[in-house]
Amino acid sequence: MVESRRIRIKTNGNSEITDITGRVAREIDDSSIENGIATVFAVGSTAGIATIEYESGLMADFRSSWDRLVPANMDYQHNRAWGDGNGHSHVRASILGSSLTVPFTEKRMLLGTWQQIVCVDFDNRPRSREIVVQIIGE
Amino acid sequence: MVESRRIRIKTNGNSEITDITGRVAREIDDSSIENGIATVFAVGSTAGIATIEYESGLMADFRSSWDRLVPANMDYQHNRAWGDGNGHSHVRASILGSSLTVPFTEKRMLLGTWQQIVCVDFDNRPRSREIVVQIIGE
């Protein structure tokens, strides 16, 4: 069985991190599937999906790590060509990854206690984001 | 239902990025599955799979980011032991990731308009690459 569901969020961009664990859990709960996997997929090329302990100190650490690893203020050829200033957003999103697959049994995701599912919006402006939750199982 | 398909590409290595979106779409189209997920998996330890906006400026930015993050010209113990000079290729491929799972409905992948599926060949020489597209659904 396959059920395809969507989550929509609004973000401020600039590496804003949104905890979507509860939203994904609800989609699994509302589906007719008891055991399986949920593939969480960020539609678009400047956002990524990850798991992380959703805690304010760590959110700051995660953002500053990306600022250091893939700085916004470097010379990106993407920015020269398109003028939208979000070359770093694309590179970060590709490295973090757009898909995450989470197992669940009896409708409960097998996450750790301090392990949340997040969408990281690396774009340099506010965005509406669509996230697909593709649920497969029995 | 499960269908296992292969894509074969030739690359020049050295972080060459190949857009395989159309190839993956064709495999889904040729399958008997309407709704589900496609797991795109790079066979081998020096290539990775990602989504990115396939645009020439960004391709240069992506490559130069990897050159900065995991430089080729550092001292790698892998190179000392094996003499093949591709220690950086292995590290980059592991960080980027070898598998990507993409949802689709009515045979259409739920990608953004500027979101392509790519294989990044980090090896330091031309390679023939096998990519598995494992399609699961109904």
Place this chain on the structure above:
Amino acid sequence: MVESRRIRIKTNGNSEITDITGRVAREIDDSSIENGIATVFAVGSTAGIATIEYESGLMADFRSSWDRLVPANMDYQHNRAWGDGNGHSHVRASILGSSLTVPFTEKRMLLGTWQQIVCVDFDNRPRSREIVVQIIGE
């Protein structure tokens, strides 16, 4: 069909890399599924799953790359708030990723010859780790 299995490992933390390829292969073999995908998922927020050539030189290179990219001895707000000194562990695990999906046919994973599945424990102390292997197929 869905089968949910668990692997338990003991690690010393500090980016210890455990080859779990044989363990995942055994779970697929013991299952009743011939063709499909295995989602390998690290429970917890300080470990990641990847593929890599499991070779001692490269293990050292992989660890030193993370030490350089996301150093342990920086000022992490997570450490200030929680005092456990593992801010870097969380950031590394999120970037590497907690889930990997591997295709298999006739019970054989479609890995390259030098491509192993590993769990990287980034925490700063010994840990017992639970890894879910969610097997889906027919």
